[in-house]
Amino acid sequence: MSMVSRVENDRVLILERIFDAPRDLLFNMFKEPEHLKNWWGPKGWDVPVCHIDFRPEGIWHYCMKCVDQSQGEFFGMESWVKVVYKEIIEPEKICYTDYFSDAEGNLNDELPSTEVTLEFVDLGGKTKLINRAEYVSAESLQTVLDMGMLEGIGETWDRLAELVQTKK
Template structure:
């Protein structure tokens, strides 16, 4: 396992904790989460793009996005769109972002049938590097299982790999 591999664990049957160290200063990693032009370059698993990315990055603001599969090799996923809408609850720059992320439609109507995720993203300074700790809380163990069964670990691993690649390009 590389030193920058993502670590994951489940706490209390309903909290998914994800951690990864990025070889970039905290302010730079944080900026990747707050600016739509950067998010469009790395958000989503490999083969997926972010053609829609509307954001009001402030407490009480939102992030409405569409991920679209552009990789023909992903067979039945090719051309698929996955919409989401998040609502920012707390922002402490450059330390923390707290938001609730929902599945949504293209108009931003949230899908109450699918699990919502309360995400607390902590950006920890580590001698010029950044440890990102995401705590993803669900209403129940069943909701967390639904998300894990959808391939969340692989998707987030690929997403954070893309983030790391973008950070390296910026050096």
């Protein structure tokens, strides 16, 4: 099942996909570091660092590293991200702010932050995941689209879909 995307108000990106997995299982994939390490990030990227404090005002600080030599100039590149959780309603919703950062957790002000709401909709054995990402401006949204974010999330969700099949 493929991802559907649309833009609202020039600065809100909405992504949806139905996963063949019960809602509790899919929610747990976003909660536990040992799960996240196995699927987070596009193909060819690993998560060598993943510290997560899964609660409102808790922090998720992680590093994605390209380990695929065929990705050329990206090989060996690290991308650090710091997430601050705002609201968590298990197993229905996760709201957080997503910032680019460095290895120490200092925020990178040059790249746009994102207000993210993840909704997990129970479809009786399957789950619709709705990812709503709000940016400060249309330009900020365009910046991340130009960075290849749609392709990256598509590959990331493919990896998630594969992983939940092994956990059912």
